Amino acid sequence: xxxxxxxxxxxxxxxxKQILFATAFGSFSPxxxxxxxxxxxxxxxTANAKDLELQxxxxxxxxxxxxTKSGVDMTNMLKGCLEMYKKxxxxxxxxxxxxNIVLKxxxxxxxxxxxxxxxxxxx
Numbered sequence: 218x219x220x221x222x223x224x225x226x227x228x229x230x231x232x233x234k235q236i237l238f239a240t241a242f243g244s245f246s247p248x249x250x251x252x253x254x255x256x257x258x259x260x261x262x263t264a265n266a267k268d269l270e271l272q273x274x275x276x277x278x279x280x281x282x283x284x285t286k287s288g289v290d291m292t293n294m295l296k297g298c299l300e301m302y303k304k305x306x307x308x309x310x311x312x313x314x315x316x317n318i319v320l321k322x323x324x325x326x327x328x329x330x331x332x333x334x335x336x337x338x339x340x
Contacts, residue, residue: 224252227240235269235270237269238274239274241273241277242276242277242278245284246291253298267306267308268308272313275315275320276314280317296327299328299331299333311339321338321339
């Protein structure tokens with residue numbers, strides 16, 4: 218079982234500022250991604266994404282690729298999350314990649330493939 222200390226992400230909804238803050242770090246496995254989606258869905262039950270900005274801190278996130286243990290292509294899971302954000306209809310989405318240019322390029326490509334509107338990838 219995953220404990221809070223084992224999670225590779227954090228999420229906090231600030232209803233006053235109308236912002237969902239999310240942070241992801243390290244390399245995600247399929248179970249990490251499933252846990253993230255479960256917690257994300259639970260948080261959004263308390264708010265309307267159409268009224269929110271999603272601010273995603275990706276400074277410590279590793280570029281997605283094939284998970285070595287399961288063989289699952291994590292790039293497809295990341296793209297699925299982007300499509301989920303699109304379906305939920307956030308006002309805007311900002312990804313902060315700091316100086317990780319490779320991750321920035323991967324996110325920009327996947328956001329375009331998912332036809333994600335109103336997104337910005339900072340570096």
